[in-house]
Amino acid sequence: MTTPIEFWFDFSSPYSYLAMDKVExxxxxxxxxxxWRPFLLGAVFKETGNRPLTQQPIKGDYARHDCPRVARYLDMPWTWPDPFPIATMAAARAYYWIEREDPDTARKFARLAFNTYFGKGIDITPAEVVVNIAAGCNVDPAALEPALSDPAVKQALKDRTAEAVERGVCGAPFFFVDGEPFWGSDRLWMVKKWLRTGGW
Amino acid sequence: MTTPIEFWFDFSSPYSYLAMDKVExxxxxxxxxxxWRPFLLGAVFKETGNRPLTQQPIKGDYARHDCPRVARYLDMPWTWPDPFPIATMAAARAYYWIEREDPDTARKFARLAFNTYFGKGIDITPAEVVVNIAAGCNVDPAALEPALSDPAVKQALKDRTAEAVERGVCGAPFFFVDGEPFWGSDRLWMVKKWLRTGGW
Known part of the structure; x- marks a missing residue:
């Protein structure tokens, strides 16, 4: 039995979106x-003192040039969403709520949410947008909508975010392979090598 | 005629050290x-609001784990130097002073300076250490020593650092291929592809 690769991300992280196909x-x-492990990157930024990419002088300009370039390379749809970044509580809560019943549908939902935000540039902050995306994956809107403000569902995301900070997730995307940490979409080559060799 | 690849770095940047063989x-x-284009990363950090890796909570721990791991992978010697980071004015000034006469010797000096700091963990802040390293590359200590405090030599490094900020160098290492910017040692795969394809 092998352990799964953990893919930690925020739905508002462009490089997480750009990594989602490659990690699979x-x-x-x-x-x-x-x-798939969505969390709230803002909580990590509070610890590290980082700010969202596009709010950083010079680095923001680079990211604005680089993200579409990576998307073209990967042949993935790309639109810089406005607003950016966004609060992704609704999407992340939906993810974990769906995952409890059906991990495959949760992943399908996550891909669709990412594509909606970074592929089409549509704001996925509002709960109703998230519910609509989930409906496209055959998730019952009447069940999901109240779940998004359910204290237990909120707590599940808080716990995952605390777990991310606790385990040293310093940015997004972040991967664990048999406990070994890898940060950044550009590290998938190393993840690949680590999987093949068992590490060095 | 092809244009050279520009390799912008700070002598105190671990990922620049780890990229120096691969970029060649x-x-x-x-x-x-x-x-090779040494500059003072601190000037960029002032603009971006960033801090040295190891001073950032969580991210610092990751870097402390990751740098030796990358070094093992590349089979490069590695010692976390103490102090870290350091002021690299002396090394960078020496580089440009040597380069005016002989770029090959300047590169040789740069590699040796990097190896001294990150390979052996020896502090290369002091001018006398830098002069000794250069002496190992047949650079005359009696000529280099006064040059390190020469206003024109100081200005040359200030100009390069200003150029880095001006051209959007948001971290180190940073590469330009025919004007196209690439940030990070993990982007050399993309540099390689860009060189082969002419871009996308």
């Missing part, structure tokens, strides 16, 4: 599953 | 030269 490809090549 | 390898594979 890398995992598949190694016969592994991917466990 | 990538350039060679594409029939290009590498122009």
């Amino acid at each position: 490809e890398v995992a598949q090549g190694a016969g592994r599953e991917v466990v | 390898e990538v350039a060679q594979g594409a029939g290009r030269e590498v122009v």
Whole structure:
């Protein structure tokens, strides 16, 4: 039995969006599953003192140039969403609520949410947008809508975010392979090598 | 005629050290030269609001784990230097002073300075340490020593650092290929692809 690759991300992280296909490809090549783990990157930024990419002088300009370039390379749809960044509580809560019943549908929802935000540039902050996206994955809107403000569902996301900080997730995307940490979409080459060799 | 790949770095940047062999390898594979461009990363941090890696909570821990891991992968010597980070004015001034006469010797000096700091963990802040390293590359200590406090030599480094900020160098290492910017040692795969394809 192999352990799955953990894929920690925020729905508002462009490089997480850009990594979502590649991590599945890398995992598949190694016969592994991917466990998707949305969290609130803002909580990590509070600890690290970082700010969202586009709010950083110079680095923001680079990111604005780089993200579409990576998207073209990967042949993924790309639109700089406005507003950016956004609060992704609704999407992340929805993810964990769906995942309890059906991880496959949760992943499908996550991909669709990412595509809506970074592919089409549509704001996924509002609960109703998230509920609509989930409806596209056959998730019952009448069940999901109240769940998004359910204290237990809120707590589940808080716990995951606390877990991220606790385990040293210093940015997004962040991956764990058998406990070994890898930060950044550009590290998937190393994840791949680590999976093949068992580490060095 | 092809233009050289520009390799912008700070002598106190671990990921720049870890990129120095690979960028030469990538350039060679594409029939290009590498122009080494030390600058003062602190000036960029002032603009971006960033701090040295190890001073950032969580991210610092990750870097402390990651740098030796990358070094092992690349089979490069690695010692976390103490103090870290350091002021690299002396090393960078020496580089440009040597480069005016002899770029090959300047590159040789730069590699040796990097190896002294990150390979052996020896502080290269003091001018006398830098002069000794240069002496190992057949640079006359009696000529270099006074040059390190020469106003024109100081200005040359200030100008390069201003150029880095001006051109959007948001961190180190940073590369330009025919004007196209690439940030981070993990982007050399993309530099390689860009060189081969001419961009996308």
